[in-house]
Amino acid sequence: MLRLPGAWMWDFWLVDDGDRYHLFFLFASRALRDERRRHRRAAIGHAVSRDLRDWVQVGDVVTASEAPAFDDLATWTGSVVRGPDERWWLFYTGVTLVDDQILQTIGAATSADLEVWHKDPASPLVTADERWYERLGGGDWPEEAWRDPWVLQDPGGDGWHMLITARANQGPDDDRGVIGHAVSPDLRRWEVGPPLSKSGSGFGHIECPQLASVDGRQVLVFSCLDLQFSAARRASGVTGGVLYVPTDSATGPFETALARPLTSDAFYCGRIIQDRSGQPVLLGFHHYDEARQFLGELSDPMPVGWENDELKVAGAVEA
Numbered sequence: 586m587l588r589l590p591g592a593w594m595w596d597f598w599l600v601d602d603g604d605r606y607h608l609f610f611l612f613a614s615r616a617l618r619d620e621r622r623r624h625r626r627a628a629i630g631h632a633v634s635r636d637l638r639d640w641v642q643v644g645d646v647v648t649a650s651e652a653p654a655f656d657d658l659a660t661w662t663g664s665v666v667r668g669p670d671e672r673w674w675l676f677y678t679g680v681t682l683v684d685d686q687i688l689q690t691i692g693a694a695t696s697a698d699l700e701v702w703h704k705d706p707a708s709p710l711v712t713a714d715e716r717w718y719e720r721l722g723g724g725d726w727p728e729e730a731w732r733d734p735w736v737l738q739d740p741g742g743d744g745w746h747m748l749i750t751a752r753a754n755q756g757p758d759d760d761r762g763v764i765g766h767a768v769s770p771d772l773r774r775w776e777v778g779p780p781l782s783k784s785g786s787g788f789g790h791i792e793c794p795q796l797a798s799v800d801g802r803q804v805l806v807f808s809c810l811d812l813q814f815s816a817a818r819r820a821s822g823v824t825g826g827v828l829y830v831p832t833d834s835a836t837g838p839f840e841t842a843l844a845r846p847l848t849s850d851a852f853y854c855g856r857i858i859q860d861r862s863g864q865p866v867l868l869g870f871h872h873y874d875e876a877r878q879f880l881g882e883l884s885d886p887m888p889v890g891w892e893n894d895e896l897k898v899a900g901a902v903e904a
Contacts, residue, residue, distance in 0.1 A: 586885050587632060587640040591615055593623055593881030594630065595870050596662040596733070596793055596854045600673075600699070606858070607699050608632045608883070609646060609665060609675070610870075620879040627659040629677060631700075637860055637868065637886040646702050647677065647694050655679040655690045655709040662733040662793060662854075663691075665699075666745070666772070673699050674772050676747070678732035679709055687728035688721055691749070693772075711747065711767050714777040719752040719761060726752060726789070731765065735794050736772075740835050744770040748794045748805075753784035760815035762788035764805070764839055781837030787818035788841065796835050797857035799865045800891055804829045805839045808853050827855030827869055829896050847889075847898055857889060865889050867898050 587594065589612060597610035612630045613623035628648040632640040647660050656679030663677030673696045681688050692708025713720055713731040721729040733750040751765030763780035782791070788809050795806045810825040828844040847855060852869030860866050866886035874880055888899045 586638065586883060587642075588882035589630075589642070592630075593620060593879070594883060595623070595872075595881055597856065597868075597870060597883065598662070598664045598735075598795075599856055599858050599868070600665040600667075601858065602699065605633045605635055606637055607665070608634065608640060609663070610883070611661060620881065623881075624661075625659055625680075627661055627680075629660050629663070629675075635861075637858070637866065640883070643700065646675065647704060649680075650704070653681075655681055656692060657681050658687075661689070664735045666736045666738070668772050672697060674736070675702060676710075676734040676736050678734070683721055686721055689729055689731040691731065691734050691747075705773070707773065710773065711749070711775045711777065713751065713765070715754060717754060717777075717779045718763075718765060719754045723754055724752070724761065725758045726761070730762075730790050733793050735796065737796055737835060739768075744768055745772055746836050747775065748781065748796065750790055750792050750794065751780060752790060753780060756784040757815065759789050759813075760785050760787065760817075762786070762790040762809070762813075762841075764791055764794055764807075764837065764841070766837070782839040782841045786840075786842035786844075787815045789813040789815065791841060793854040793856075795856055796832075797865075799857065799889055799896060802891065803832050803835060804857075804896060805832050805841070806847065806855050806857060807841075807844070808855060810850055810853075824849055826850040826872075827852055827867070831896075845895065847896060852884060858886075860886060 592612040594612045611627045613626040629646040659680040661678035690709035691711040693705040694702040735748040747767040749765030752761040764782040827848040830844040853872040855869040871880040
């Protein structure tokens with residue numbers, strides 16, 4: 586478990602260098618008092634662990650740039666991969682304001698050692714394409730959703746894929762959430778393509794996507810709260826939190842309408858990773874306590890596995 590005494594932490598992602606696990610996470614000072622203000626103050630921190638339980642904070646990674654810049658308000662969720670030249674690439678969401686509305690684009694930073702990071706001067710590298718995706722002002726949604734890049738190597742060895750929290754440019758306003766998609770031959774040049782899921786699947790947005798494998802079966806893991814469900818999905822009585830949907834392909838299409846809950850909304854931004862014994866485990870950030878107060882701290886790892894064709898997590902019912 587990781588709790589920062591002076592800051593909230595929330596969305597996060599992990600990478601294993603073979604010796605230590607590296608945790609990258611969003612954080613903002615608790616001195617803000619109102620946790621709803623944290624999003625516009627977010628920076629990316631870094632901690633390390635050998636067992637996914639005991640963490641040592643080792644410093645900050647990237648923070649907002651001086652204006653004007655694509656990330657001059659805050660830096661949000663991303664992912665880390667190692668390129669063919671052994672450099673580490675951190676892809677992250679840059680946030681800026683346009684007429685007091687949040688515009689999101691995706692940039693990168695690189696590192697030789699996972700400790701010292703340098704922002705790529707060519708950022709932003711990936712922006713929403715209006716042929717398929719909702720842009721700022723294209724609906725009643727209060728932001729341009731183009732964030733949470735999850736980067737993975739093509740299963741056939743042909744470059745890289747990026748899964749993105751995005752919104753389609755048509756359909757009911759509360760039901761446009763999709764998995765955006767971009768491809769790259771080299772991690773630097775990206776081409777945006779159509780989404781890997783359909784709008785109308787019951788979500789206003791599909792946050793923190795991750796492609797994971799549990800006992801040889803691939804799943805798309807993502808998060809969404811009840812308030813961002815479509816009206817029809819809310820009426821069905823399904824709860825928000827961390828969700829999953831099995832998939833036959835790492836690059837979709839993903840049947841997000843069939844997504845099932847993995848945890849309640851006591852947890853958010855679930856990430857699946859193998860511990861040192863080879864056991865798949867889920868980590869999430871503790872979202873709410875029993876009094877529905879925001880917590881903003883990292884959970885301990887929780888074993889995950891298949892039971893009667895459903896993915897189950899041990900100990901993930903309560904905060």
